[in-house]
Amino acid sequence: MTSRSMLLGIATLTVLATLPAPAQTPRNVRISVEFRQSGTTASQGGGASGGVIVTERGGVRPRGRAGAESREVRSRSTTGVFTLVQDGGEATLVVATQVPQAEVVFYRDYVTGQGYVASGVVFRDVGTSLKVRANVLPDRQVRVRLTPTISWFSADGAGTIELVEATTDVIVPNGRPVVLAGSTTETHAVTRQILGLGQQRTTGETLVVLTATTQP
Numbered sequence: 001m002t003s004r005s006m007l008l009g010i011a012t013l014t015v016l017a018t019l020p021a022p023a024q025t026p027r028n029v030r031i032s033v034e035f036r037q038s039g040t041t042a043s044q045g046g047g048a049s050g051g052v053i054v055t056e057r058g059g060v061r062p063r064g065r066a067g068a069e070s071r072e073v074r075s076r077s078t079t080g081v082f083t084l085v086q087d088g089g090e091a092t093l094v095v096a097t098q099v100p101q102a103e104v105v106f107y108r109d110y111v112t113g114q115g116y117v118a119s120g121v122v123f124r125d126v127g128t129s130l131k132v133r134a135n136v137l138p139d140r141q142v143r144v145r146l147t148p149t150i151s152w153f154s155a156d157g158a159g160t161i162e163l164v165e166a167t168t169d170v171i172v173p174n175g176r177p178v179v180l181a182g183s184t185t186e187t188h189a190v191t192r193q194i195l196g197l198g199q200q201r202t203t204g205e206t207l208v209v210l211t212a213t214t215q216p
Contacts, residue, residue, distance in 0.1 A: 026089075028215040029134040032082035033148045034177075035164065039204035042072045079150060081128045084215070087136045096127025096151075099161075126151050126161060134212060140174040142212040148180075150206075166208050175213045182207045 085091040103122045108115035132146040149165040166181040183206045191198040 026086045027136055028084050028086055029136065029142060030082060030084055030213045030215055031091075031130070031132045031134060031144065031146065032080060032211040032213070033130055033146070034078055034080045034207075034209040034211075035128070035148075035150045036076075036078050036207040036209060037204065038074075038076045039202065040072065040074050041200065041202045042070075043198065043200040044070045079128060081130050081148070083130055083132060085132055085134050087134065090131070090133040092129070092131045094125070094127070094129040096125035096129065098123040099126050101161075124151075124161060126153065136214055137171065141171050142174055142214065143169075143171050144210065144212050145169040146210070148208060164206055164208070170210070172210060172212050175211065177209050177211045180208045180210050 081093060081095060083091045083093040100121050100123055102119065104117060104119045106115055106117050127150075129149045130146065131148075132144065134145075135143040137143055145168070147165065147167045149163070151161050151163045154162050164183055168180055170178070170180065172178045185202075185204045187200075187202045189200045189202075191200075
């Protein structure tokens with residue numbers, strides 16, 4: 001082999017060694033968040049009623065009745081939202097309805113010491129939203145940073161909007177549901193009427209469940 005052939009061979013090997021490796025396509029991660037709500041409403045009541053019965057001969061006979069009532073209602077609902085995000089990327093998803101609400105604001109003039117009330121209408125988002133960032137780790141694990149939010153109208157019918165929000169940074173197994181957060185509420189009400197007494201107890205629980213699944 002001549003010296004020129006050896007130089008050409010070395011130059012060819014050098015070019016092949018410096019070629020960049022083919023770029024890998026970033027993997028996608030499916031982030032699913034579920035809001036699982038469950039509640040129980042138990043009511044108990046007791047009452048009495050009375051009256052008189054007039055007989056055919058003009059006599060009067062009293063009449064009375066007492067009773068008790070017990071009832072329990074259980075409800076369960078699930079609201080879910082999901083999005084796809086690239087490995088190392090960030091995504092935001094909002095599914096909501098703008099609802100008008102009356103707003104009353106009190107303004108006070110500290111110079112004169114007087115104030116006045118101004119009323120208006122504001123629009124608030126009612127629904128679910130999800131902001132997420134994901135990184136795929138070895139050993140079938142995913143690092144997730146997310147802020148899920150859910151809002152809904154309260155069950156008392158007063159037009160109040162309730163809100164649940166959770167912000168967290170966790171490492172979860174690939175494809176396995178994990179409970180991130182939760183909230184519980186309990187209300188105990190007693191009503192008293194003439195010849196009657198009623199009690200009502202309402203309990204509720206909301207769980208935030210995360211599932212991160214890598215896509216092929």
